[in-house]
Amino acid sequence: MTVPQHTEDLIRGAVEGHRRWLARAITLVEARVPGFGEALSEVGVRRRTGPGAPHVIGLTGPPGAGKSSFVDRLITCARAEGRTVAVVAVDPSSPFSGGAILGDRVRMERHTGDDGVFIRSLSSRGHLGGLSTATGEVVDLLDACGFDVVVVETVGVGQSELGVMEVADTSVVVLTPESGDTVQTMKAGLLEIADIFVVNKADRAGARRLANHLARSVELGGGPWVAPVFTASASEGWGVDEVVASAREHAAWCAGEGVEHWRRRRGDALVRLYLDLVAGRARTRALDALDADLERSIRQMELTPYRAAARVQ
Amino acid sequence: MTVPQHTEDLIRGAVEGHRRWLARAITLVEARVPGFGEALSEVGVRRRTGPGAPHVIGLTGPPGAGKSSFVDRLITCARAEGRTVAVVAVDPSSPFSGGAILGDRVRMERHTGDDGVFIRSLSSRGHLGGLSTATGEVVDLLDACGFDVVVVETVGVGQSELGVMEVADTSVVVLTPESGDTVQTMKAGLLEIADIFVVNKADRAGARRLANHLARSVELGGGPWVAPVFTASASEGWGVDEVVASAREHAAWCAGEGVEHWRRRRGDALVRLYLDLVAGRARTRALDALDADLERSIRQMELTPYRAAARVQ
Numbered sequence: 001m002t003v004p005q006h007t008e009d010l011i012r013g014a015v016e017g018h019r020r021w022l023a024r025a026i027t028l029v030e031a032r033v034p035g036f037g038e039a040l041s042e043v044g045v046r047r048r049t050g051p052g053a054p055h056v057i058g059l060t061g062p063p064g065a066g067k068s069s070f071v072d073r074l075i076t077c078a079r080a081e082g083r084t085v086a087v088v089a090v091d092p093s094s095p096f097s098g099g100a101i102l103g104d105r106v107r108m109e110r111h112t113g114d115d116g117v118f119i120r121s122l123s124s125r126g127h128l129g130g131l132s133t134a135t136g137e138v139v140d141l142l143d144a145c146g147f148d149v150v151v152v153e154t155v156g157v158g159q160s161e162l163g164v165m166e167v168a169d170t171s172v173v174v175l176t177p178e179s180g181d182t183v184q185t186m187k188a189g190l191l192e193i194a195d196i197f198v199v200n201k202a203d204r205a206g207a208r209r210l211a212n213h214l215a216r217s218v219e220l221g222g223g224p225w226v227a228p229v230f231t232a233s234a235s236e237g238w239g240v241d242e243v244v245a246s247a248r249e250h251a252a253w254c255a256g257e258g259v260e261h262w263r264r265r266r267g268d269a270l271v272r273l274y275l276d277l278v279a280g281r282a283r284t285r286a287l288d289a290l291d292a293d294l295e296r297s298i299r300q301m302e303l304t305p306y307r308a309a310a311r312v313q
Numbered sequence: 314m315t316v317p318q319h320t321e322d323l324i325r326g327a328v329e330g331h332r333r334w335l336a337r338a339i340t341l342v343e344a345r346v347p348g349f350g351e352a353l354s355e356v357g358v359r360r361r362t363g364p365g366a367p368h369v370i371g372l373t374g375p376p377g378a379g380k381s382s383f384v385d386r387l388i389t390c391a392r393a394e395g396r397t398v399a400v401v402a403v404d405p406s407s408p409f410s411g412g413a414i415l416g417d418r419v420r421m422e423r424h425t426g427d428d429g430v431f432i433r434s435l436s437s438r439g440h441l442g443g444l445s446t447a448t449g450e451v452v453d454l455l456d457a458c459g460f461d462v463v464v465v466e467t468v469g470v471g472q473s474e475l476g477v478m479e480v481a482d483t484s485v486v487v488l489t490p491e492s493g494d495t496v497q498t499m500k501a502g503l504l505e506i507a508d509i510f511v512v513n514k515a516d517r518a519g520a521r522r523l524a525n526h527l528a529r530s531v532e533l534g535g536g537p538w539v540a541p542v543f544t545a546s547a548s549e550g551w552g553v554d555e556v557v558a559s560a561r562e563h564a565a566w567c568a569g570e571g572v573e574h575w576r577r578r579r580g581d582a583l584v585r586l587y588l589d590l591v592a593g594r595a596r597t598r599a600l601d602a603l604d605a606d607l608e609r610s611i612r613q614m615e616l617t618p619y620r621a622a623a624r625v626q
Contacts, residue, residue, distance in 0.1 A: 158471020306350025
């Protein structure tokens, strides 16, 4: 079957279950092809206003923290219950050269024969900040495709990476005993975003200390959901199932007692996506309108970037 | 002397040498007060199209890598030559809560009595991605104020942090022997941005191996400037002066043999700043136009973010 030329047809095919069309549609998001979101709206974004499928789980953490082990286990558990899973591995590759460096996907490869599992990386070929928007669009697409669980994995714990996590219902932050510096720098952001903390590689020194520090910080922060802090050693095979179970508990909390909190956070994310889309469209229009004369004037400072930007309506 | 109410007067006062007004003007940038850039254009952005003062030096690296030691030494060396220095410490605090976590500034405090030194932190209270734009504006302001050297220090090596570095003439990436994972994840971005690599805390195991790995990668990458790779131990007091000297050499290269490369990179940064400003203005306008009805429609998904964004011109 040939892949359709029109975005709307492509999305419709993806929603009907054609995996190759789904992959192609994600490539359009990656390339920031204009009109994708509107086409998705025509076909039907589900993005529910009450909790329900899919359960969107975000995982973030420094490189080498062992996130893939948790993703692997999330897939296995969901499949054992007959639920379908899509994984988006957000690639923190250079925004400058567009080079892609994916982490170890070997572990996940054993799911590739399974039709109920879809795994795809999403790289940041676009400009800075566009990754959150792209991730939001991909999650909406996977939602429309009817996946029961969507996992968004992103490497790193900088500002951009935490921004990507906003799309998730349940955010899991995976650290290691060596992540003290990261915690110190990004603490406020981590406490804001994390629903579950994991100190992985906990067979190493310092794990208990970091876990205690996080637990105290979480308690001080208060809030309607007090993020549990787990220690685990994915390589030694302990602690992983507890984290997966906790993600399920958080999903249940979002659908029950915590529904108002969930609704507010989801609403915030939608409003932010709207604002980011407006900004992204303006940037694209300005780039399209950047003729050789204007570009030369800016490069040679005949026109300051400030005056040039003020001219655009 | 009272602080003026109008942005233009405030900038004029800062340019005339009133440090308190300069500090206030930077607060306006931080708060993303509209019209700052245009006011700066009126007073006179210098942002030169050929190399010259100020030499803008960017330093980035993971938390705890010892960047402050290098900043301290850069200040001392510049002052010994009678050159004035401004330092902008870009704060990677949470974009969600706006909490500020500054690194150890104790070392720099001994410069606070010196009128030729201006030190200021810049936090990311605004939205994601706005930090690069704000940093560009602050550097332009410090340029207009006539500083000979401007140092931009930012913590972290994620996408946002490398984006901040685009404003620099000379980018120094400070790592530690433990930064192997960071290098693995952000390698393409690091190679693109770094003019100088430093493996600090080189008294620890693995320093030589990381330095050799970086040196090989730099050579493979080619390019008109082959970034030197230094090892140093700022705490033990060796290797720091070599890095400072190398930054001076890179500045000289930018003004001579490498001027075309410098001009292209500077032009790219100006065009990017223009596009970022356009996007930021559109976002601000959309936020201002977000009335209660529209916000409710988006939050409740009566209107998808995609359709809502498509309506904005």
